[in-house]
Each structure stands twice: as structure tokens, then as C-alpha cells.
Amino acid sequence: MDILWGGMLLTGIIYGAFAGTMPEITDAVISSSKEAITLCITMAGVMAVWVGIMEIAKDSGLMEKLAKAMRPLIRFLFPRIPQGHPAEEHITANCLANFLGLGWAATPAGLKAMEALEELEETRRAGPADVPAVPRGTASNEMCNFLILNISSLQLIPVTIIAYRSQYGSASPTAVVGPAIVATALNTVLAILFCKFMDKTKRII
Numbered sequence: 776m777d778i779l780w781g782g783m784l785l786t787g788i789i790y791g792a793f794a795g796t797m798p799e800i801t802d803a804v805i806s807s808s809k810e811a812i813t814l815c816i817t818m819a820g821v822m823a824v825w826v827g828i829m830e831i832a833k834d835s836g837l838m839e840k841l842a843k844a845m846r847p848l849i850r851f852l853f854p855r856i857p858q859g860h861p862a863e864e865h866i867t868a869n870c871l872a873n874f875l876g877l878g879w880a881a882t883p884a885g886l887k888a889m890e891a892l893e894e895l896e897e898t899r900r901a902g903p904a905d906v907p908a909v910p911r912g913t914a915s916n917e918m919c920n921f922l923i924l925n926i927s928s929l930q931l932i933p934v935t936i937i938a939y940r941s942q943y944g945s946a947s948p949t950a951v952v953g954p955a956i957v958a959t960a961l962n963t964v965l966a967i968l969f970c971k972f973m974d975k976t977k978r979i980i
Contacts (some may be wrong), residue, residue, distance in 0.1 A: 876934035
């Protein structure tokens with residue numbers, strides 16, 4: 776990606792130098808940099824509010840209740856994860872953060888879930904031969920299922936999109952809430968069906 780973006784920028788600058796449009800390129804760089812900083816500040820404020828709400832929900836016990844309510848779903852989606860394994864907690868936290876539209880807050884939990892799933896595979900490799908494990912460097916079914924579920928990302932409140940729409944002057948930033956719920960719900964249902972189908976075929980995807 777560094778090479779791709781660097782090449783695109785360099786190509787644009789070289790073209791601008793030969794085409795005589797360097798002043799326009801300079802103005803675009805300055806205005807874009809200013810807009811990027813403003814957008815980052817806006818997004819930081821929005822995320823701070825929602826992450827704070829999530830922390831309040833956690834301290835009040837609401838997150839724990841939601842996690843318990845989601846436990847049967849997690850067991851259904853990831854039946855090969857031992858009950859009580861740390862991966863369950865991280866997957867639940869990731870799903871809840873995505874459900875509340877806190878994609879950035881979901882990332883740390885997602886990384887921890889992947890690490891826990893890799894540790895689980897290491898345990899399986901070191902255990903009895905009758906416990907199936909994938910070769911090193913190969914994603915397990917649980918990893919693939921979690922990644923697909925994370926990408927489908929059922930969202931109740933698409934905070935990031937609302938913040939973008941607000942930043943760029945939308946008359947109704949929250950108008951996307953309904954369509955987003957329908958679209959992400961459909962994505963999630965299809966993702967679950969796909970994961971269960973691939974599990975049935977006993978293939979590593």
C-alpha cells in the first residue's frame with residue numbers, strides 16, 4: 776500500500792510539473808490537509824462520546840447482560856471453541872462494539888480474539904492427535920468465521936457514517952440508520968448461513 780500510494784502521489788506531482796499545474800496541486804494539498812485534520816477532530820469527538828457511553832454501559836453491568844444474551848449465538852457460531860475460553864469474551868466484545876457502530880473500538884477486541892484463536896490452535900497442535908488442528912500459517916474455521924462475521928458487522932447505530940455525513944453538511948445525518956440496519960442485518964444473516972454451510976462441508980476456507 777505504501778508503494779501504491781507513494782507511486783500515485785509521485786505520478787501526480789510529476790504530471791503537474793510538466794503540465795504546469797503545480798499551484799493547483801499545492802492548493803489541493805493544503806486544503807486537503809486542513810480538511811483531514813478537521814475530520815479527524817470531528818471523528819475523535821464522536822468516538823469519544825460513544826466509547827464513553829460504552830464504558831458507562833460496561834460499568835453499569837449492561838455490557839455483561841448483553842454478553843450473556845449473546846452467549847448462545849456465539850456458541851452456535853463457534854461450537855469448537857471450548858466454553859469459557861478467552862476467545863469467546865473477545866469475540867463478544869467485538870460483536871457488541873460493531874453492533875453499537877463503534878468500529879474503531881471493536882478493533883482491539885478483534886485483534887485479541889484472533890490472537891486467542893491462534894493460541895487455541897497451538898494448544899490443539901500440541902494436544903492429542905485426534906483433536907483436529909490446521910497447519911501453521913493456515914486460518915482455522917473459527918478465524919475465518921469470525922472475520923466474516925466482523926466484516927458483515929450488524930450495526931444498530933452507524934456512528935462513523937453519521938459523523939461523516941454531519942462533517943460534510945448533510946441535512947439529515949441520521950437518515951442512514953434505517954437502511955444501514957436492514958443492509959447490515961442482511962449481510963450478517965448471509966454471512967452466518969455461509970459460515971455454517973462451509974462448516975458443514977468440513978472445509979478450511
